[in-house]
Amino acid sequence: MVHEAYRRLRRQAEEKLAARQKRPLIMVGTATCGRAAGALNVLAAVKEEVARNGIDAAIAEVGCLGHCYAEPLVIIRHPGFPSLCYGWVDEDKARRLVVDFLQHGDPCFDFALAALEPNDLFPTFAEYPRGVYEKRIILALCGLIDPEDIDQYLVHDGYAALAQALTMAPERVVAEIKEAGLRGRGGAGFPTGIKWEVCRRAPGQAKYVIGNADEGDPGAFMDRALLESDPHQVLEGLAIAAYAVGARQGYVYVRAEYPLAVARLQKAISQARARGLLGQSVLGSNFSFELEIFQGSGAFVCGEETALIASMEGRPGIPEPRPPYPAEYGLHGQPTLINNVKTLAYVPHILRHGAAWFRRIGTPGSPGTAVFALAGKVAQTGLVEVPMGTTLRDLIFGAGNGIKEDKKFKAVQIGGPSGGCLPDTALDLPIDFDSLQEAGAMMGSGGLVVLDEDDCMVEVARYFLEFTQKESCGKCTFCRLGTKHLLDRLTAITRGKGKDGDLEFLQELAEDVREGSLCGLGKTAPNPVLTTLRYFYHEYEAHVREGRCPALACKDLIAYYIVPEKCSKLCNVCLGSCPAEAVQTRPDLLKVIVQEKCVKCNSCLVACPPQYRAVVKLSPPQDGT
Amino acid sequence: MEEQLHAAVAAILRQYDHRRGNLLPVLQAVQARLGYLPPEAMEQIASAFGVPPVDVYSVATFYAQFRLKPPGRHQFKVCLGTACHLMGGHTVLDCFERRLGIKEGETTPDREFGLERVACVGCCALAPVVVVDGRVEGRVSPTRVDGLLLSFSLEKSRRETPATPTNGGGGSPYGA
Numbered sequence: 001m002v003h004e005a006y007r008r009l010r011r012q013a014e015e016k017l018a019a020r021q022k023r024p025l026i027m028v029g030t031a032t033c034g035r036a037a038g039a040l041n042v043l044a045a046v047k048e049e050v051a052r053n054g055i056d057a058a059i060a061e062v063g064c065l066g067h068c069y070a071e072p073l074v075i076i077r078h079p080g081f082p083s084l085c086y087g088w089v090d091e092d093k094a095r096r097l098v099v100d101f102l103q104h105g106d107p108c109f110d111f112a113l114a115a116l117e118p119n120d121l122f123p124t125f126a127e128y129p130r131g132v133y134e135k136r137i138i139l140a141l142c143g144l145i146d147p148e149d150i151d152q153y154l155v156h157d158g159y160a161a162l163a164q165a166l167t168m169a170p171e172r173v174v175a176e177i178k179e180a181g182l183r184g185r186g187g188a189g190f191p192t193g194i195k196w197e198v199c200r201r202a203p204g205q206a207k208y209v210i211g212n213a214d215e216g217d218p219g220a221f222m223d224r225a226l227l228e229s230d231p232h233q234v235l236e237g238l239a240i241a242a243y244a245v246g247a248r249q250g251y252v253y254v255r256a257e258y259p260l261a262v263a264r265l266q267k268a269i270s271q272a273r274a275r276g277l278l279g280q281s282v283l284g285s286n287f288s289f290e291l292e293i294f295q296g297s298g299a300f301v302c303g304e305e306t307a308l309i310a311s312m313e314g315r316p317g318i319p320e321p322r323p324p325y326p327a328e329y330g331l332h333g334q335p336t337l338i339n340n341v342k343t344l345a346y347v348p349h350i351l352r353h354g355a356a357w358f359r360r361i362g363t364p365g366s367p368g369t370a371v372f373a374l375a376g377k378v379a380q381t382g383l384v385e386v387p388m389g390t391t392l393r394d395l396i397f398g399a400g401n402g403i404k405e406d407k408k409f410k411a412v413q414i415g416g417p418s419g420g421c422l423p424d425t426a427l428d429l430p431i432d433f434d435s436l437q438e439a440g441a442m443m444g445s446g447g448l449v450v451l452d453e454d455d456c457m458v459e460v461a462r463y464f465l466e467f468t469q470k471e472s473c474g475k476c477t478f479c480r481l482g483t484k485h486l487l488d489r490l491t492a493i494t495r496g497k498g499k500d501g502d503l504e505f506l507q508e509l510a511e512d513v514r515e516g517s518l519c520g521l522g523k524t525a526p527n528p529v530l531t532t533l534r535y536f537y538h539e540y541e542a543h544v545r546e547g548r549c550p551a552l553a554c555k556d557l558i559a560y561y562i563v564p565e566k567c568s569k570l571c572n573v574c575l576g577s578c579p580a581e582a583v584q585t586r587p588d589l590l591k592v593i594v595q596e597k598c599v600k601c602n603s604c605l606v607a608c609p610p611q612y613r614a615v616v617k618l619s620p621p622q623d624g625t
Numbered sequence: 626m627e628e629q630l631h632a633a634v635a636a637i638l639r640q641y642d643h644r645r646g647n648l649l650p651v652l653q654a655v656q657a658r659l660g661y662l663p664p665e666a667m668e669q670i671a672s673a674f675g676v677p678p679v680d681v682y683s684v685a686t687f688y689a690q691f692r693l694k695p696p697g698r699h700q701f702k703v704c705l706g707t708a709c710h711l712m713g714g715h716t717v718l719d720c721f722e723r724r725l726g727i728k729e730g731e732t733t734p735d736r737e738f739g740l741e742r743v744a745c746v747g748c749c750a751l752a753p754v755v756v757v758d759g760r761v762e763g764r765v766s767p768t769r770v771d772g773l774l775l776s777f778s779l780e781k782s783r784r785e786t787p788a789t790p791t792n793g794g795g796g797s798p799y800g801a
Contacts, residue, residue, distance in 0.1 A: 030749055033747075033748050033751060033763075035761055036748045036751045036754060036758075036761040036763035037763050068750030068751065069750060071750070071751070188764075216744065216745075217708075218705070218706030218708075218710075218745035219706050219707030219708050219745065219749050220745070220747070221745075221749055221750075224747040225710075225747075256653070257743060257745070257746050257747065258747065259759070294649075295653060297649055297652075297653065297689070297691065298685065298688050298689035298743075298744070299689060311649060311688075312646060312649075313645055313646050313683065314646050314648030315645075315684065316683055316687035316688075317687065317688070332646075372748075373749060373750075375707070375708035376707070376711050376712075376749075376752075377711065381708075381750035382750050416707070449711065449749075451711065463707070463709075467744065471744075472688075506717065575766075577768065579720055579723070579724075579767040579768065579771060583787050599716075599719060601713075601719065601720070601767050602716065603715065603767050604766070
């Protein structure tokens with residue numbers, strides 16, 4: 001019955017899409033990252049050019065392929081050619097591609113980034129360094145299917161796992177997830193199967209399941225990309241979870257800063273409902289499941305389960321002590337299963353391929369893959385999915401292709417404000433939940449920010465404390481006041497006002513905040529301070545003892561100068577780049593920086609042509625000049 | 626004015642049942658409609674939900690999304706996520722503050738521009754990022770800030786003097 005209903009849906013989807021196969025297809029990546037790079041203008045240019053030339057081609061919007069460094073991305077599928085992906089596309093390139101490729105049959109290999117399937121003409125993504133290290137499970141379809149068309153998900157075995165689950169006993173579904181060893185991808189790595197089992201066994205009239213996409217970590221965008229690129233995968237995982245624990249009502253909790261994710265998810269829910277994959281009697285079974293979106297309102301602490309529930313009940317997001325765990329006593333006092341949306345995205349794959357398949361990927365303690373958002377000073381920013389146990393070196397220098405502008409690697413910040421900064425000695429650490437914890441950082445939800453020689457570690461610690469101090473809900477004294485004192489002391493140090501004894505004070509207070517806080521926010525808030533003290537003590541010392549910022553990053557400890565011998569005198573680039581009119585021309589045409597006016601924005605240093613490189617920054621500032 | 630406000634909030638309140646779990650969605654809807662949460666609206670919501678106004682106020686002030694002051698006609702949200710911070714997000718915020726003469730969280734006296742900071746908009750690969758009237762701009766430099774403000778101020782002067790004839794050629798946004 002269920003299988004038959006599913007096969008019918010699948011057949012309809014295949015028939016609909018088969019009819020389209022014969023026409024050329026232009027796909028433009030319009031996830032938020034693509035849009036920020038101008039993808040909507042590219043899309044408009046493509047549409048206009050296709051219409052103007054009367055070309056018979058379909059145009060579709062797709063999500064994020066993960067190669068964000070090359071946005072905007074366009075994929076063209078032209079029968080007779082391999083499907084080709086083009087990077088750094090602007091409106092002019094888009095128009096050329098449409099005319100040259102679709103009209104004249106020239107695939108413009110100059111603009112192409114990679115082919116999507118093996119062929120004799122052009123290398124595929126698998127042949128690039130990133131492709132060698134990557135293993136895509138939950139990102140497999142991202143950027144390749146239209147997230148607003150459920151049929152494209154269906155033809156890729158979408159919802160097959162849900163149909164399969166509905167014919168299994170719920171206990172069996174829970175057991176399969178347990179056997180797979182899936183651990184929560186939100187950061188803490190709690191075994192998902194055990195959470196499901198506790199929730200399944202908990203007595204309650206109404207149970208709830210919640211997909212958590214309250215991605216509050218600054219520097220992380222995995223959940224956003226997943227919801228914008230392949231929302232049905234998350235819905236399917238959530239429906240299976242609901243069936244397994246015995247819930248009839250579910251929510252996806254999405255951050256308010258992700259309007260596009262909300263819109264695409266909304267569309268996915270209504271399409272799934274129209275096909276009978278959500279709502280009353282799913283696929284003709286006696287399982288019914290309703291799903292709604294709840295928009296978070298911008299509070300980092302709401303990533304914490306009990307705070308998330310408080311916000312859904314219309315209260316300030318202040319965490320409660322656990323136990324009782326939400327799996328037993330959660331939303332409206334009922335058993336509530338809360339899983340990160342990435343965790344849920346793995347569920348359909350595990351059911352389709354089996355627990356043993358999943359266990360073969362990754363490490364014994366942390367099976368499966370991990371999705372990372374590479375950002376900061378890494379050359380190829382974007383989304384990467386690698387097997388657990390991959391080293392940080394392979395991730396940053398392999399998949400990420402090293403550091404921008406060949407600068408020197410300094411540290412990697414992993415796990416967001418709760419994580420830590422690891423130095424180059426930690427690069428050969430295999431990434432899994434346990435080894436990172438030992439090094440003082442944590443897996444976190446997957447934000448990975450790379451720092452180079454120009455980044456000051458004290459300033460980075462200060463930045464994270466500024467964040468956690470702002471986001472502390474104020475319940476626990478140590479978190480509320482301790483983070484404030486840590487921040488004040490760090491701010492003083494970055495301004496050259498550090499004193500003897502400051503570093504000991506930071507160490508001691510950081511440990512106290514960790515001990516004296518109730519929830520994950522306070523317990524982990526000191527991590528950036530503790531790890532930077534542990535690995536970069538000498539940078540703190542330089543600030544406190546010499547009033548010097550070794551990375552030349554702390555604005556109060558540096559000054560910009562123009563080296564007279566190097567200045568061309570006749571070029572006015574620095575003058576034009578200065579937003580504060582601080583660069584002036586002397587009567588002998590030499591340029592000088594008026595220190596009182598300089599806002600230290602770095603514009604002149606960037607603007608000075610490479611043949612001169614006359615602008616320098618020095619720490620501590622020199623008198624005179 | 627006050628009546629209009631009352632009617633707008635009442636229309637939103639009719640779309641939701643008034644259980645506490647709907648408080649955030651209602652506040653979000655009211656802010657989407659009015660641009661901010663005026664005290665009168667919060668009181669009206671409190672009485673509809675049957676809770677003291679202070680409960681609504683405590684929720685509105687806890688969450689970063691809610692604005693208690695009117696926004697500007699053009700709203701800039703400067704992202705200060707980790708990646709944006711490292712790539713110069715603070716410099717961008719400084720530029721806005723210096724040019725507009727306001728601090729983050731404030732609106733210019735003529736209500737033309739509002740300035741906010743956000744924790745992260747999830748476009749870290751294109752840092753530093755600014756959300757301009759809901760549109761995400763990547764790789765924003767100090768000169769781009771000046772460019773944005775210039776184009777908006779030109780738009781404003783066009784709006785205020787629509788009758789001024791252009792000097793034939795027209796077209797150039799940087800003209801005159």
